[in-house]
Amino acid sequence: MEIRIVTRVVVYDSEGRKVLLVKNRGQDFWYPPGGGWDYNKENIIECAEREVLEETGLSVKIIRLLYVQEFHEGLDTISFEIIWLANPIATATLNKLHIDQDVDGKVEKAEWFSEKELQDIKVFPERLRDTFWKNIEKFLKDEDPFIGIKNS
Secondary structure, X not given: OEEEEEEXXXXXXXXXXXXXXXXXXXXXXXXXXXXXXXXXXXXXXXXXXXXXXXXXXXXXXXXXXXXXXXXXXXXXXXXXXXXXXXXXXXXXXXXXOOOOOOOOOOXXXXXXXXHHHHOOOOEOOHHHOOHHHHHHHHHHHOOOOXXXXXXO
């Protein structure tokens, strides 16, 4: 049995009240940018920030842990997805032409979505349609349970 640790990042633009999601070539669903953790080269937060940069061209700052979920890719592979919340760094610009910086990358598009826009697309995790929006203000003000910093 192969066990994989994957980081995903919900990048939240508080001014526009939108989240950044990506879509792979040939797929019909959207999801937070992310990828596999190379624990020999980086810590898990560095991995999350790197993956967003590679897949979207956007620099971000991780501000808290959101969710951990188990995902079965097949009979012999399990991924544990660690989903973070991040803010875009003020000077960062989304790669609108989207050229995935990872040579093995599959991401085709990166776009911002409002709560309303998410209702009309297939998105994973599905909690990004409802639970996320009900809790975003709490997420932004409460202490992070993993990195233990108070957000202000």
